Amino acid sequence: MLPETDARLAGLLRQALRGDEPAYARFLQEVAAIVRAVARSRLGQLPGSDPEDIVQETLLAIHLKRHTWREDAPVGPWVHAIARYKMVDAFRRQGRVVTVDIEDFAESLAGEEAPVMHARDLERALGCLTDGQRQVVSAISLEGHSVAEAASRLGMKENAVRVALHRGLAAIARAIGKTGT
């Protein structure tokens, strides 16, 4: 990562930690692009894996572990270490799947091609949320409401929406780590 890029991303992340949502979105989009490029080149040859899964798991981890970044430290090595960790994790889970699949090898050869993992871990992970968390997460992510809008639509306090959002994202990240197929 170029020093200018790093400085800009660090600036965005600092703003984000002070509550600047647009800055956080810009930061996450740039990080997503960087991780996507790396994941595509590393995971390209791994069948049944979608680089976008790595992108999403990395973004979730960055959010849930943002307190491990120190504001005076460069942001590039931090992002790369998290992305690498998530990629290794994906390889490990994939390895597990492959050993399971060996017994079904003939069957999967005869059957149709295995479905592509289109960020489906995340889709399934949504299913493990409580109703309240799912309502909040989908109001904000799928329907594009702000926290304030989601709060008034769902008849909740803004703070309760923030808490449900945080818990929902944490639950999604946990579920991805567990399912891993």
Add this chain to the structure above:
Amino acid sequence: MKTEELIRAISAGAGRPPVSMPRVWLAALTGAVLAAGAIFFAVLGPRPDIGQALETTRFLFKFVVTAVLFASAVPVLRALARPGKRPAWPIMLAAPALVLVAIVLELVALSSGQWISSLVGTNAIYCLALIPLLGILPLAAMLAALNAGAPTRPVLAGAVAGICAGGLAAIFYAAYCPDDSPLFVATWYSLAILLLALLGALGGRFVLRW
């Protein structure tokens, strides 16, 4: 869910993170010291002749070397909880270097006939059992702190947590242990701390997931 949608959800959570690593470490280390201290005073207590022992260099050296080990492992442990942060590994050589110097001085001070009896000591099995006993709760506290962070090398981080917990446990154990020779400390304290390091590595392998 598309990545765009995920980014919308995450960015709505902008703001001060709910966790602060300095506070996590302060809580974990305080808890670790209190836990080791509580077990020490409940189960062991200081040796009866501690008044005289305090006047000998060998006895005091045990506290210096174990405290140095504990204190040098803490910053390495904290770095291992932060992705992309390189730990300052060389500081962890401080305690082993002190031990080496002490071994040389001890070998010079003793006649060669005393070497083996000083190394074997009177209490080796206690040492191997009691340092892990004193260190197990501190190790759990440190693994919990690592878990609140983001260790990208969980096995290594767990092992360092074991060394750190072992150093802390050994500070307390040193006040109970009747064997003061650096030859004894270098052998049995190291083995006991290594046990905790192995336990920590195992814990790191299976507990530290994020």
